[in-house]
Amino acid sequence: MTSAERERYSRQILFAGLGEAGQAQLLRSHAAIVGCGALGSFQVAALARAGVRRLTIIDRDYVEAGNLQRQWLFEESDVAEALPKAVAAERRVARINSGVRVRGIVADVTHANIAELLDYDEAIQVILDGTDNFETRYLLNDCAVQADIPWIYGAAVGSYGLKLAIVPGRTACFRCVYPDPPQGAQPTCETAGVLGTVTATIAALQVSDALKILSKSSDQLKARLTTVDVWSGEIRQLDPPARDPACPCCFGHDFVHLNGARRAPISLCGRNAVQIHERARPVDLRDLALRLGTIALVRSNEFALRVTLDPYELTVFQDGRAIVKGTTDIGIARSLYARYVGV
Numbered sequence: 001m002t003s004a005e006r007e008r009y010s011r012q013i014l015f016a017g018l019g020e021a022g023q024a025q026l027l028r029s030h031a032a033i034v035g036c037g038a039l040g041s042f043q044v045a046a047l048a049r050a051g052v053r054r055l056t057i058i059d060r061d062y063v064e065a066g067n068l069q070r071q072w073l074f075e076e077s078d079v080a081e082a083l084p085k086a087v088a089a090e091r092r093v094a095r096i097n098s099g100v101r102v103r104g105i106v107a108d109v110t111h112a113n114i115a116e117l118l119d120y121d122e123a124i125q126v127i128l129d130g131t132d133n134f135e136t137r138y139l140l141n142d143c144a145v146q147a148d149i150p151w152i153y154g155a156a157v158g159s160y161g162l163k164l165a166i167v168p169g170r171t172a173c174f175r176c177v178y179p180d181p182p183q184g185a186q187p188t189c190e191t192a193g194v195l196g197t198v199t200a201t202i203a204a205l206q207v208s209d210a211l212k213i214l215s216k217s218s219d220q221l222k223a224r225l226t227t228v229d230v231w232s233g234e235i236r237q238l239d240p241p242a243r244d245p246a247c248p249c250c251f252g253h254d255f256v257h258l259n260g261a262r263r264a265p266i267s268l269c270g271r272n273a274v275q276i277h278e279r280a281r282p283v284d285l286r287d288l289a290l291r292l293g294t295i296a297l298v299r300s301n302e303f304a305l306r307v308t309l310d311p312y313e314l315t316v317f318q319d320g321r322a323i324v325k326g327t328t329d330i331g332i333a334r335s336l337y338a339r340y341v342g343v
Contacts, residue, residue, distance in 0.1 A: 001027060005099070009051050022215035023051060029214040030054035032124045034109055034140060036085040037061070038194065039154050040130025041073035042203035043210075044089050047128075048097045050211060055093065055100060056124065058117055059085040060108040060275070061323070062304060062315060070196035084303045084317070106303055108277050108321055109136055111260040114143050126213045127151035128206050132188070134181040135257075141166065141174035142258035145250050150213050152206040158192045159231035161202035164223065164241075165209045171223040172241040173250040190272065198230045273325040274333035283320050283341065292340060309336065316341055 001024050006013065013020050029052050033040045036059035044057055063071075063078040063085055071085075078088040090104030105117060109131075118124055127149055131137055137153060144151040150167045153174060166173055205226060212221045223240040248254040289300045297308045306315045312326040314336060322341060324333035 005051070012050065017217065017220065018211070018215055022217060025215045026051045026211070027053050029126075030056070030124050031210055031214065032056040032058065032118055032127045033130055034058050034127060034136070035130030035132065036071075036073070036089050036104075037067065037130055037132060038070040038189070038196070038199035039156065039203045039206065040128070041071040041085070041089060042200050043128045043130060043207050044093060045073050045096060046204065046207040047210065048093045048100045048102070050207070051097070051099070052214060053099070053101060055102045056118070057086050057089050057102065057104045058107055058109055059089070059104075059130075060106070060317075060321065061085050062306075063088055070194060070199050072196075072200065081301060082299055082304065082306055082315075083301070087303055106317060107319065108275065109139065110277070111139060111258050114139060114258070118143065118147075118149075124149060126210045128210055129153045129155075130203075134178070137174060138181075138257040142249060142255040144168060145173050146253070146255055146258060150218075152209050154202045154206045156198045156202045157187050157189055157194055159195050159198050160227070160229045161198045162225060162227045163202050163205045163209070164225045165213075165221055167213075167218070167221070167223065168250065172243045173247060175249040176244040176247045177225070177241045179244075179247075195230060198228065201228050201230060272328060273323055274328060274330055276322045276324065276333060276337045281320055282318055283316055285316065285318060288316060288341065307340065309340070312336060314340060 005027065009023050012018050013023050031047055031052050033043050036044060036057050044055060047055060063074045063083050065079050067074055073089055073092050084106040086104035086106045090102050093100055093102040107113060107117060109117060127140060127144055129137060129140060129152060140151055145168045148168050153164045153166060155162055209221055212218055225238040225241060227236045245251055285300055285305045289298050289305055292298050292307045299306045304315055304317045312324060314322060314324055316322045322337055324336055327333055
């Protein structure tokens with residue numbers, strides 16, 4: 001640790017639970033954040049400020065004005081540039097802490113790419129969940145259990161949130177706790193709203209668990225299911241869930257989500273939008289902008305293209321993936337994609 005680093009992190013070093021040895025571990029550590037929205041953007045900033053040396057940020061979406069109320073890392077300029085969240089986060093971290101090596105990846109995490117996305121220089125030591133859907137969380141769980149990487153589950157909606165640390169081989173895995181996804185319509189930030197204070201609270205708890213793991217203080221990690229309601233003020237900590245000997249994932253090593261057996265061809269983004277991720281080849285965004293510019297308003301940069309097709313909005317990424325905003329009808333989304341991008 002250099003003298004400049006010792007000064008920068010002096011208040012953390014003074015904390016007995018971390019100390020100089022723990023800070024030195026953070027300066028050699030590598031964390032991955034999957035999903036850089038309300039939870040993930042806070043996690044990224046907190047980990048960067050804490051001195052975690054390497055950050056891998058993976059997100060499939062772009063910054064919108066409606067994000068700014070709770071997604072602490074972004075600014076109005078990111079909205080104006082229509083920046084992907086992973087790109088905006090990478091740029092912001094470079095200004096927060098130049099000593100952090102950060103890589104922002106604009107991608108939708110799938111069974112086909114998750115192993116590659118989470119393989120970077122030095123082994124990732126912890127994964128933080130910043131996602132907004134059970135499909136990706138089951139996939140993260142499969143990957144984490146197979147690779148023996150701890151991960152920190154988190155979720156928030158309205159004024160309520162929850163957090164659970166999952167350490168393969170030691171604690172219950174995600175499928176032990178949630179053998180199957182919840183049935184029926186679930187509240188989302190788009191239907192029930194969300195307070196920025198609850199996302200910050202849950203993300204802070206996730207980061208605290210991650211710091212214990214990264215600083216080699218995991219003996220202090222209590223894998224309790226923690227729930228918080230910032231409006232009512234109620235905080236609950238349940239005893240750590242027991243591992244299920246019948247769990248097909250952590251006991252049976254049957255990784256159905258990782259092998260693609262449960263992969264849906266279309267996933268809804270939960271905000272009156274449909275994501276198309278069936279095309280597995282890149283798109284020439286410049287050529288597409290020229291073609292679509294003759295019939296509609298187009299905004300584009302090197303990362304993505306956005307075209308307004310009233311009442312819809314189509315955002316196309318370099319890898320061929322697209323988000324169709326203004327509908328939850330998969331047929332309409334597929335039709336728009338085929339008509340304006342191709343098949």
